[in-house]
Amino acid sequence: MHAPALKPVLAIYTGLFLLFLYGPMLVLAILSFQTGPEGGPQFPIVEWSTYWYRDLAGLNPPSRIAPLPIESGLFRSLTLAFMTTLVSTTLGVMSAQAFRKKFAGSGIVFYLIVLGMMVPGVLVGLGTALLSNTFGVDRHWWSTAFVLHVVYTFPFAFLVMLAIFNRFDSSIEEAAWSLGVTPIRTFRKITFPLIFPGVLSAMLFCFTLSYDEFSRTLFTSGRDLTLPLAIYGTFSVEIHPNIFAFGVLTTLFSLCLLVVYAVLMTASVRRARQTALQEEA
Amino acid sequence: MTVLTSGSALASAASAAPKPRRSLAAYWLIAPGVAWMVLFLLLPILMMVYVSFWTQTTFKVEPILTAKSWVAFFSSDTYVGALWTTIRIWLVVLTATLVVGYPAALFVGLMVRNKTTATALLVLCVIPFWTSFLIRVLAWRPMLGGQGAVNIILEKLHIISQPIEALLFTELSVVIGMTQIYCVFMVGPIAFMLGRIDPFVIEAAQDLGAGFWRIFRTIIFPMSLPGVVVGAIFVSVMVLGEFATAAALSGHKVNLIGNIIVTQVGSLKWAFAAVAGVVLTAVIAVIVAVLLRLVDLRQEL
Numbered sequence: 001m002h003a004p005a006l007k008p009v010l011a012i013y014t015g016l017f018l019l020f021l022y023g024p025m026l027v028l029a030i031l032s033f034q035t036g037p038e039g040g041p042q043f044p045i046v047e048w049s050t051y052w053y054r055d056l057a058g059l060n061p062p063s064r065i066a067p068l069p070i071e072s073g074l075f076r077s078l079t080l081a082f083m084t085t086l087v088s089t090t091l092g093v094m095s096a097q098a099f100r101k102k103f104a105g106s107g108i109v110f111y112l113i114v115l116g117m118m119v120p121g122v123l124v125g126l127g128t129a130l131l132s133n134t135f136g137v138d139r140h141w142w143s144t145a146f147v148l149h150v151v152y153t154f155p156f157a158f159l160v161m162l163a164i165f166n167r168f169d170s171s172i173e174e175a176a177w178s179l180g181v182t183p184i185r186t187f188r189k190i191t192f193p194l195i196f197p198g199v200l201s202a203m204l205f206c207f208t209l210s211y212d213e214f215s216r217t218l219f220t221s222g223r224d225l226t227l228p229l230a231i232y233g234t235f236s237v238e239i240h241p242n243i244f245a246f247g248v249l250t251t252l253f254s255l256c257l258l259v260v261y262a263v264l265m266t267a268s269v270r271r272a273r274q275t276a277l278q279e280e281a
Numbered sequence: 282m283t284v285l286t287s288g289s290a291l292a293s294a295a296s297a298a299p300k301p302r303r304s305l306a307a308y309w310l311i312a313p314g315v316a317w318m319v320l321f322l323l324l325p326i327l328m329m330v331y332v333s334f335w336t337q338t339t340f341k342v343e344p345i346l347t348a349k350s351w352v353a354f355f356s357s358d359t360y361v362g363a364l365w366t367t368i369r370i371w372l373v374v375l376t377a378t379l380v381v382g383y384p385a386a387l388f389v390g391l392m393v394r395n396k397t398t399a400t401a402l403l404v405l406c407v408i409p410f411w412t413s414f415l416i417r418v419l420a421w422r423p424m425l426g427g428q429g430a431v432n433i434i435l436e437k438l439h440i441i442s443q444p445i446e447a448l449l450f451t452e453l454s455v456v457i458g459m460t461q462i463y464c465v466f467m468v469g470p471i472a473f474m475l476g477r478i479d480p481f482v483i484e485a486a487q488d489l490g491a492g493f494w495r496i497f498r499t500i501i502f503p504m505s506l507p508g509v510v511v512g513a514i515f516v517s518v519m520v521l522g523e524f525a526t527a528a529a530l531s532g533h534k535v536n537l538i539g540n541i542i543v544t545q546v547g548s549l550k551w552a553f554a555a556v557a558g559v560v561l562t563a564v565i566a567v568i569v570a571v572l573l574r575l576v577d578l579r580q581e582l
Contacts, residue, residue, distance in 0.1 A: 006392075006493060007388075007392050010387060010388040011388060013384045013385065013388065014384070014385045017381070017382075018405060020381070020461060021409050023430075024420035024423075024461070025412065025420055027424055028419070028420040041423055042423055042428040042429065043423070091314045091317065092314075094311070094313065094314060098306075098307040098310035098311040099307075101307055103307040103308065103311075112319075113315075115318070115322060116318055116322050119322065119326070119522075120518065120519070120521065120522020120565070121522060122524060122542050122543070122558070123325075123326065123329065123522065123558050123562060124321075124325050126325075126329055126542060126554055126555065127327075127329040127558070128321065128325045129546065129551075130555065131324060131328045133551070134328070134332075147317075147321045148321060150317060151317065151318065151321050151322050154314065154317065154318075158314070212413050214415065214525070215522070215524070215525070218543070228413065228414075228415055231413065231415045231419075232415055232525065235415075235419070235529045236528070246416075247412070247413065247416035247419070250413050251412040251413070251416070254413075255408075255411060258411055
């Protein structure tokens with residue numbers, strides 16, 4: 001580029017931009033090591049300690065600060081995310097498979113599916129709550145909230161799988177069909193191993209989105225809170241560094257997921273490549 | 282990332298090659314997904330529109346049609362005020378994400394010609410998304426408070442002598458928080474579009490004697506416009522549907538339509554909540570439609 005001063009200026013700017021993105025989390029991580037129970041959620045750090053981490057684990061003697069209600073919420077959120085991942089990824093693979101051929105109405109169906117990730121959570125949440133009220137259906141995290149989690153994450157799985165099928169070489173499948181292999185067997189033995197890296201990505205998307213989702217869950221989970229709802233509940237009251245410690249832990253958990261994903265991905269890409277080579281040989 | 286996939290999805294939806302066999306199979310494969318979306322996405326939205334015309338009594342709604350809730354909504358200063366606040370915050374945040382994000386996208390998409398470095402930078406931008414959204418919002422409290430990190434740093438640098446109290450629990454803190462959280466949705470699509478500009482086009486312009494601003498005005502910006510529009514759609518939809526950032530960072534001073542819905546549901550005023558929901562849906566629909574008018578996405582992507 002001609003303007004020679006521009007590139008370093010933009011590089012510095014991008015560095016500052018990243019600081020803007022990461023700064024609050026860094027401050028939060030530092031403050032999570034505040035001493036307790038008298039240390040507040042602000043600077044200065046009175047004394048470095050792991051008090052609030054022990055507080056989360058329930059290791060501290062009872063104090064005036066109520067512990068975060070995260071234990072049962074964690075179980076519910078993980079179960080919900082797991083159920084959502086299974087259903088959304090299955091629906092996503094099926095729908096994307098259907099889209100490999102143009103069919104009448106495919107345009108409308110495409111927008112209908114993508115709408116699921118675009119419509120704000122409050123609106124679908126409200127609508128679903130109204131529906132369940134009218135039909136006398138109880139609202140639970142595993143029923144009404146689960147249904148909406150799928151509405152939200154299924155489009156992501158669908159788009160990921162569309163992108164995968166877009167670059168998919170279907171001549172191998174056609175070879176199998178022409179040899180008389182049933183479509184279902186072809187899918188299981190040939191298509192699925194080849195698209196598995198995509199399926200993994202779709203699952204990662206679905207799991208993390210569902211695990212973190214709360215605006216759809218707010219009106220639809222009934223009495224039992226999921227993890228994000230428990231966090232949301234603390235917004236209205238005074239906050240303590242225990243929520244910062246929790247933030248650090250949940251971030252580490254998500255990063256662990258990312259690492260697991262990376263490992264599985266590398267393995268499956270290698271396997272897919274081998275399958276493809278075998279087919280060619 | 283999302284844009285990458287949705288971009289290619291648009292392309293594939295448009296160009297899926299027709300194959301002669303198994304014509305009915307596609308419908309069987311798509312049926313469960315479509316049924317799910319109709320039952321749990323379209324039906325709830327329609328229900329919301331329907332209930333907005335129901336009669337609200339103290340603690341419940343009855344299916345007797347009336348426009349009372351609508352009249353109540355538009356004759357109340359609180360609700361109409363919330364509508365304007367929502368639109369104002371949306372405009373400010375949209376502008377802020379564009380202004381803050383564009384230079385970063387310019388660097389990642391255009392200046393970094395090494396694909397690995399560009400991807401690494403984009404991944405760095407996306408990683409914060411693996412942490413909880415609510416935690417990210419909450420993280421702004423110790424940043425912006427009277428004894429917060431920003432004030433401490435500014436005082437240490439002798440830029441200010443007294444902490445700025447206006448940073449937290451104001452409209453400004455909501456805007457700062459939202460800008461940080463949604464900025465990446467602007468950077469990603471723009472960087473993606475900028476990355477597709479052929480470097481030779483820019484070189485040719487330089488050889489013909491065009492300065493940077495001229496190149497930016499006539500080549501770079503127009504070619505990044507689809508990215509800007511996609512980013513603007515993402516940011517708009519998310520900001521308009523927001524309530525948590527306002528709840529966490531404004532100290533109940535900023536009421537968005539989303540906050541109105543949450544409080545109305547909390548006090549079982551279902552019909553009012555539904556009216557607010559329909560109003561919000563309409564606002565979003567209009568804004569997205571206008572944004573889509575700006576460029577022909579199907580063609581550009």
